[in-house]
Amino acid sequence: QDVSEIKKRLPQLKRIAAFVDERRDKETNLIKGGRSSNLLAPSFGGVKQPDGSYDTAYLTELSVNYVAGLDRLIRLCEILGDIQSVSEYSIVLKQVKVALKDLQEEDGYYIRYLDNQGNRHGVFGADQYGYIEATPNHDAAALGVVNDQEAKSMIDKLLSIPELYPNGVIIPNYPAYDDLDNITVTKHLPPGVWVDGGFWATTQGRMNMACLRVDQFEHPFTSWEKQLAFMQGFRADAPMKDYGLRPWEDKVRGWGSNVVYDCWGVPGGLLRGLFEYTYLPNQLNIRPHLPS
Numbered sequence: 001q002d003v004s005e006i007k008k009r010l011p012q013l014k015r016i017a018a019f020v021d022e023r024r025d026k027e028t029n030l031i032k033g034g035r036s037s038n039l040l041a042p043s044f045g046g047v048k049q050p051d052g053s054y055d056t057a058y059l060t061e062l063s064v065n066y067v068a069g070l071d072r073l074i075r076l077c078e079i080l081g082d083i084q085s086v087s088e089y090s091i092v093l094k095q096v097k098v099a100l101k102d103l104q105e106e107d108g109y110y111i112r113y114l115d116n117q118g119n120r121h122g123v124f125g126a127d128q129y130g131y132i133e134a135t136p137n138h139d140a141a142a143l144g145v146v147n148d149q150e151a152k153s154m155i156d157k158l159l160s161i162p163e164l165y166p167n168g169v170i171i172p173n174y175p176a177y178d179d180l181d182n183i184t185v186t187k188h189l190p191p192g193v194w195v196d197g198g199f200w201a202t203t204q205g206r207m208n209m210a211c212l213r214v215d216q217f218e219h220p221f222t223s224w225e226k227q228l229a230f231m232q233g234f235r236a237d238a239p240m241k242d243y244g245l246r247p248w249e250d251k252v253r254g255w256g257s258n259v260v261y262d263c264w265g266v267p268g269g270l271l272r273g274l275f276e277y278t279y280l281p282n283q284l285n286i287r288p289h290l291p292s
Contacts, residue, residue: 006076013073014085020066021092029092029099030114031062038062040135040172040203041239043195047115048181057121058114060103060136067096068143078281097145103136108153110136112173121179124161131173134158135203138170141210142269144278152214159211159219168222169244170207171197192243199244201227201236205265212273217291220270227266231259238262 023031034056036042046054070093077085103110105123112122112133124132137158141151158164163174176191191197204227208220230236230247234257237247247258276287 001079003079006079010076010080010082013076017070017073017089020062020069023062024066024092024096025058028058028102029095030058030103031066031096032056033059033062038135039065040200041195043172043177043180044113045181047117054181055116057116058103060100060110060113060122060133061139063096063100063103064110064136064140064145065143067093067100067145068139070096071144072279075279075281100145107157108150109157110140110154112136122173129179131175131177132157132161132164133173134164134170134207135172138203138207138210141213142206142273143209148214151210155210155214155216158207159216165219165223165244167199167242167244168219168226169199169201169240170204170219170223171199171243172203173197193241194239197243198239198241201238201240201260201262202265205269208266208269209273209276212270212289213276215289217289220273221291224266224270227263231263234259236260236263 020031023033025032033044035046035054036044038044038059039061044057044059047057049055070089074086074089074093077083077089100110103114105111109124109132110122111120112129112131114120119129120126121129122131122133123129137154140146141154146154158170161174164171171192172195174197177196180196189196204223208223211217211220226244227236230240235247236259238260239248240246241248274289276289278285278287
């Protein structure tokens with residue numbers, strides 16, 4: 001632990017936390033996001049209103065990652081003995097974790113978002129918005145936002161839908177989105193190419209961490225085999241087309257190589273998942289997850 005470095009970075013991290021907290025609805029304690037505020041490229045364009053404008057929504061992944069960030073920020077404050085900040089952040093963290101229950105379905109997985117009219121987007125099998133979104137679920141499991149039992153339910157749900165990893169790697173959603181309003185970059189692209197079903201190696205890294213946390217080994221090692229094959233040919237592009245089956249050829253055509261840094265999330269997440277670690281103010285906990 002480098003206390004001098006913590007002292008230098010902590011004010012920056014606190015400003016980030018304050019910025020995100022401005023987007024927290026003080027009644028629901030969930031984070032609201034507008035156009036392109038989610039973590040997977042620009043796949044959220046807001047919720048279209050009758051007057052043609054676009055409103056914000058409660059994007060699950062924003063609250064999930066806010067909880068993960070606050071958890072780590074609290075540990076840094078504890079190291080410095082900043083008890084007041086520990087107390088303040090702990091209250092908010094607990095409030096948002098409780099609020100996240102409203103974004104869970106009965107069998108434990110998270111929806112993609114809740115709009116201001118109360119419509120739940122990302123309820124698998126529903127007549128409308130009936131897809132499942134992978135990101136908030138594998139992020140919550142990977143980053144310790146949910147307990148072990150909840151993490152297992154989330155990962156079991158994702159792995160029970162083989163269409164979410166048709167080529168051995170996790171894609172963002174299944175089936176295709178029916179709420180991609182105001183996202184111009186995707187209108188000319190079919191599902192399986194960009195944010196709607198394309199493969200993003202950075203999300204695979206978190207999926208690998210999540211799977212290994214609950215001792216699911218087959219999917220992470222399969223994903224590494226797939227990524228390694230592309231890396232050996234210097235074609236580890238991101239995103240990949242055809243639901244992760246092949247690189248984006250028009251980007252690499254004529255180039256000697258194209259290895260996008262996202263692709264290192266796959267082996268990075270695998271190693272970090274095999275040796276799950278948790279930093280605490282007075283110790284480092286290592287929790288191995290090793291296949292037989």
